[in-house]
Amino acid sequence: MPSPAATYARHRPEETALYNVVRENLDTLYDAVDEGALSIALPKFVRKELEGYLDCGLLCRRLRAHSMRRLPGDPACGV
Secondary structure (H helix, E strand, O other): OOOOOOOOOOOOOOHHHHHHHHHHHHHHHHHHHHHOOOOOOHHHHHHHHHHHHHHHHHHHHHHHHHHHOOOOOHHOOOO
């Protein structure tokens, strides 16, 4: 008996609480570190990982690298 075809369900990190906390507070974290309010330094790879996490769920950002255009009707893309 053949197995049923698996269906792909896209992960939606942009709908999680963690994603929203990072998105809403990342600039504040950067400002606090840059202004010395926090006595830590964020290496470039940490910033790259955080920003990559925010990009991971937004199809418009992943596709823009290939097409350099926004997806119509995608509010995350600003269109």
